[in-house]
Amino acid sequence: xxxxxxxxxxxxxxxxxxxxxxxxxxxxxxxxxxxxxxxxxxxxxxxxxxxxxxxxxxxxxxxxxxxxxxxxxxxxxxxxxxxxxxxxxxxxxxxxxxxxxxxxxxxxxxxxxxxxxxxxxxxxxxxxxxxxxxxxxxxxxxx
Numbered sequence: 001x002x003x004x005x006x007x008x009x010x011x012x013x014x015x016x017x018x019x020x021x022x023x024x025x026x027x028x029x030x031x032x033x034x035x036x037x038x039x040x041x042x043x044x045x046x047x048x049x050x051x052x053x054x055x056x057x058x059x060x061x062x063x064x065x066x067x068x069x070x071x072x073x074x075x076x077x078x079x080x081x082x083x084x085x086x087x088x089x090x091x092x093x094x095x096x097x098x099x100x101x102x103x104x105x106x107x108x109x110x111x112x113x114x115x116x117x118x119x120x121x122x123x124x125x126x127x128x129x130x131x132x133x134x135x136x137x138x139x140x141x142x143x
Contacts, residue, residue: 039091046077049096058097060124067101075101078108080133086140095136097129 003015013022039045055065057076067073078099081089089095099107106115107129119125 039093042077042091043074045091045093045096046074049077049093049098053098056098057100057103059099059103059126059129060122062100062122064098064100072101075104078104078129080129081136081140086136088143089136089140097132 004013015021039048050068055068056063064076067076076098078097079090080095080097083090086095103118103126106118107126110118115126
């Protein structure tokens with residue numbers, strides 16, 4: 001008897017070599033699951049993000065290279081969901097954005113007026129950050 005894809009009972013295709021799934025369902029049902037890197041500390045996570053980034057703020061696009069090696073370098077990494085209320089996402093790569101230290105300050109302690117003035121001055125927007133925050137809140141509740 002010919003082996004069949006194990007995605008569901010209706011699939012009659014043969015599985016890919018070394019897999020339980022056919023070429024159509026290879027990426028479904030956890031067949032090919034991207035492994036999230038595991039980090040032991042925030043600094044390890046930040047170094048990983050820095051290494052794999054373009055060293056620009058994800059909010060304004062401004063260059064951040066000059067902050068490497070300074071006291072402000074750690075402030076270039078903003079948690080989308082705060083660490084206190086969402087501890088499981090503290091070391092999640094998707095929950096950390098590269099930002100200018102001033103943007104990070106506005107996100108953590110700034111007022112809406114300060115953020116709006118910054119957006120106007122630098123022709124940027126915090127909206128994508130807010131969208132990401134809502135997306136991650138939904139995922140966090142599902143876990």
